[in-house]
Amino acid sequence: MKNDKTALCYNAGKIGGIPYITAYKNFEQADKEITNLGWEPVNPLYNGLQASTPWIAHMAVDLCLLASCQAVYFQRNWKNSHGARIEHRVAKFLRKTIIYQSEAGRGKDLRKGIVQE
DSSP states (O other): OTTOTTOEEEEEOOOTTSOHHHHHHHHHHHHHHHHHTTOEEEOGGGSSSOTTSOHHHHHHHHHHHHHTOSEEEEOTTGGGOHHHHHHHHHHHHTTOEEEEOOSSOTTSOTTTTOEEO
């Protein structure tokens, strides 16, 4: 299923508490890495809600997006995000394929340093 271009992979990482442009760039880079791994990224920055929508509403929509995916890709910063930690628990509960972004520098072979559960 991993190499099927229709296989969806949710992109999880820190959004709040950092400048939006930084979060945007992190998600954009992660989307590229997800694509290079053979998945179609699902990015919560494009969940259809306004940025001003309450956090809990974003989480409800984002968890529905996550549930519709076969895998979840956790950016390096996921442990620093309350929402991403919740997404991690849900992904494990739903037995999704979990992919952790490499701690290695960007631009390396993306197949190395990726841990899948």
